[in-house]
Amino acid sequence: MNTISVNQQNTEQQDPARLHIAIQKSGRLAEDSIGLLKQCGVKLVKSKDQLFCKSSNFPIDVFFVRDDDIPAFVDGNVCQVGMVGENVLIEKQQAAMLEGAEGMFQNIEKLMDLGFGKCRLSLAVPQSADYGGPKTLAGKTIATSYPGILSRYLKSQNIQAKLVKMEGAVEIAPRTKLADAICDLVSTGSTLALNGLIEKDIVLESQAVLIKNPNLSEEQKVILDRLMMRLNGVRRAQSSKYIMLHAPVSALEDLQKALPGSESPTIVPLEGREDLVAIHAVCDEGVFWDTMEDLKARGATSILVLPIEKMLD
Ligand code: PRT
Ligand code: ZN
Numbered sequence: 001m002n003t004i005s006v007n008q009q010n011t012e013q014q015d016p017a018r019l020h021i022a023i024q025k026s027g028r029l030a031e032d033s034i035g036l037l038k039q040c041g042v043k044l045v046k047s048k049d050q051l052f053c054k055s056s057n058f059p060i061d062v063f064f065v066r067d068d069d070i071p072a073f074v075d076g077n078v079c080q081v082g083m084v085g086e087n088v089l090i091e092k093q094q095a096a097m098l099e100g101a102e103g104m105f106q107n108i109e110k111l112m113d114l115g116f117g118k119c120r121l122s123l124a125v126p127q128s129a130d131y132g133g134p135k136t137l138a139g140k141t142i143a144t145s146y147p148g149i150l151s152r153y154l155k156s157q158n159i160q161a162k163l164v165k166m167e168g169a170v171e172i173a174p175r176t177k178l179a180d181a182i183c184d185l186v187s188t189g190s191t192l193a194l195n196g197l198i199e200k201d202i203v204l205e206s207q208a209v210l211i212k213n214p215n216l217s218e219e220q221k222v223i224l225d226r227l228m229m230r231l232n233g234v235r236r237a238q239s240s241k242y243i244m245l246h247a248p249v250s251a252l253e254d255l256q257k258a259l260p261g262s263e264s265p266t267i268v269p270l271e272g273r274e275d276l277v278a279i280h281a282v283c284d285e286g287v288f289w290d291t292m293e294d295l296k297a298r299g300a301t302s303i304l305v306l307p308i309e310k311m312l313d
Helices: 002-008 030-039 067-075 086-098 147-156 190-194 218-239 249-258 289-297
Strands: 019-024 052-054 060-065 081-085 109-113 119-126 141-144 162-165 181-186 197-206 208-212 241-248 266-270 273-283 301-307
Touching: 019 030, 019 067, 019 218, 030 060, 030 218, 060 067, 067 081, 067 086, 067 208, 081 086, 086 109, 086 147, 086 197, 086 208, 109 218, 141 147, 147 162, 147 197, 181 190, 181 197, 190 197, 208 218, 241 249, 249 273, 249 289, 289 301
Parallel strands: 019 060, 019 081, 141 162, 141 181
Antiparallel strands: 052 060, 081 208, 109 208, 119 181, 119 197, 241 273, 241 301, 266 273
């Protein structure tokens, strides 16, 4: 919170003609957040311990902060937008409601999923425990760093349990008899396995999201629209592929049906070949080995699949 008031005094950083964005300084989301901005063509030159960085070619200023502080930066309009795990945003909103901090974080809007930092907040119990669904946890103790989200979930299931809030190392709570179960973030599941725990029920699916304060200057709205257009272009390009193949004219119709998520492919004649054409298409869905094998079985040859760097309609 101190950082916010310090930054608010800096009038240059509050320039309403620039958009301020908060991203994680270091941690699981840091590299992907900065990578995404770079893919959007936003040039950033950041030294190691720098907390603030102006882009030299786009009207954006970046604040590098702890992920837990990002909702507060956006709520206070120090930054108009932020990239943060949806789990962190929802926890801040739920915890504020539980603490009676009316309105805190409630006006923050989620704009889009960013496609990285995917994880789930799950209930897990020791391998030896008897578990017949979340109701088994009635009257038990659950350790978590997400008491807000967990309370909402337990309430929706009509379950009463005791919550122990832990800031980290939640997975050791059952072993130390601090709790009967845990509710923690899981991605590969290896931390749970290492600690003799089994994931049972998913409380929340999460990933990094772009969030926004509702009060933007007119200039900031225009900058955000430009940034969103680029972000959408990068996200679409990430999930799309450019496919080129040779097709017998007789199999053309059949092959077009097998092209995943492609609306109107380009058909190009091949010099000196009456029986063959080339098909070029952008496929919106993944092109996997089995897709290629399917195309080959339908008569396609010389199949090339290329990544797409950028897309703008
Ligand atoms: O320093 P700062 O406060 O900024 O960072 P932090 O240490 O609080 O957060 P960080 O960098 O660990 O995580 C940032 C965000 O990444 C989280 O809020 C989630 O949105 C997302 N994320 C994605 C994860 C995970 N996957 C994840 N696996 N956050 C944490 N974990 C932890 C989990 O808590 C458990 O300890 O990883 C362990 C489990 O991982 P697996 O792979 O063994 O299942
Ligand atoms: Zn954190």
